[in-house]
Amino acid sequence: MSDQPTDLRETVRKRYAAAAAQVAEGGTACCGPQAIEVDDNFGSVLYAADDRDALPAEAVAASLGCGNPIAVADLHEGERVLDLGSGGGIDVLLSARRVGVTGKAYGLDMTEEMLALALANQKKAGATNVEFLKGTIEAIPLPANTIDVVISNCVINLSTDKPAVFAEMFRVLAPGGRIGISDVVAADALTPTQRAERGDYVGCIAGALSFAEYREGLAAAGFTDIDVNPTHPVADGMHSAVVRAAKPTTAPVGVNSGAALPQARDRSGCCS
Numbered sequence: 001m002s003d004q005p006t007d008l009r010e011t012v013r014k015r016y017a018a019a020a021a022q023v024a025e026g027g028t029a030c031c032g033p034q035a036i037e038v039d040d041n042f043g044s045v046l047y048a049a050d051d052r053d054a055l056p057a058e059a060v061a062a063s064l065g066c067g068n069p070i071a072v073a074d075l076h077e078g079e080r081v082l083d084l085g086s087g088g089g090i091d092v093l094l095s096a097r098r099v100g101v102t103g104k105a106y107g108l109d110m111t112e113e114m115l116a117l118a119l120a121n122q123k124k125a126g127a128t129n130v131e132f133l134k135g136t137i138e139a140i141p142l143p144a145n146t147i148d149v150v151i152s153n154c155v156i157n158l159s160t161d162k163p164a165v166f167a168e169m170f171r172v173l174a175p176g177g178r179i180g181i182s183d184v185v186a187a188d189a190l191t192p193t194q195r196a197e198r199g200d201y202v203g204c205i206a207g208a209l210s211f212a213e214y215r216e217g218l219a220a221a222g223f224t225d226i227d228v229n230p231t232h233p234v235a236d237g238m239h240s241a242v243v244r245a246a247k248p249t250t251a252p253v254g255v256n257s258g259a260a261l262p263q264a265r266d267r268s269g270c271c272s
Contacts, residue, residue, distance in 0.1 A: 069151040070094045072242050073180030078102040079148040082172065084137045084165070085109060085155030089118035089130075095151065096127045106147070107132045108140060138164040140172050147172045150179045154240075157184045157208040166221035173247040181243040184208045185228060190237045198235040208238060218245050 069091055075098040083091045086107025096105040109115050118132050135141040138161050150169045159165050186195045186208045195208055214228045223245035230239035
């Protein structure tokens with residue numbers, strides 16, 4: 001039982017490594033039960049054509065998400081952005097274009113193959129305000145209070161410790177910072193067993209929180225102005241959703257802002 005989270009993480013890592021290898025060989029990747037699967041609910045079809053055309057083809061081909069967090073996050077010049085589960089780098093590179101040379105876009109991923117693909121895409125794009133980090137979304141290798149916006153695209157549902165993810169997002173965000181996330185979310189009426197029947201963890205469905213659970217989890221971490229709204233169905237009772245929330249300019253009493261946590265973590269150690 002105690003090894004289950006580790007086993008699930010390794011399953012996710014292997015599937016996304018296979019997806020990265022497929023892209024490197026000239027294919028495309030999608031977040032489905034197989035390493036490569038075409039599905040209009042996932043991938044680069046959810047981005048504007050102008051955005052796709054401005055990026056290396058490999059970054060577009062490696063898009064695995066269920067939405068478009070760039071359209072959600074409303075990024076501005078000079079902001080510092082962190083993408084959880086950055087994969088081939090599509091959201092990081094698009095973020096870098098929006099925040100400009102005075103801003104910075106970080107990508108975090110646990111999969112060596114995806115990181116290698118992302119670095120190659122960064123070089124092709126000529127993006128100088130980008131940094132890719134190796135690590136997990138449950139232990140982000142950045143200091144507290146250093147990020148303005150956290151984005152993610154269909155990755156948090158893959159984590160087996162979502163409270164840790166929410167706490168880490170809150171920790172790294174500067175006071176007044178915000179999240180703009182796309183994720184798979186379950187209807188409140190579905191039990192965990194019913195969610196599992198609709199797809200496996202790597203298929204981005206089985207690990208999904210319900211709408212109520214998502215709001216409660218973010219609130220428990222200290223977030224305010226929480227908004228979780230569906231955009232389109234991805235399975236019966238399962239939806240791609242837009243998630244927005246903010247870190248207060250002053251942390252509420254009893255909420256750990258992360259200031260006491262280690263300021264530097266091992267970068268050699270997210271779901272993609």
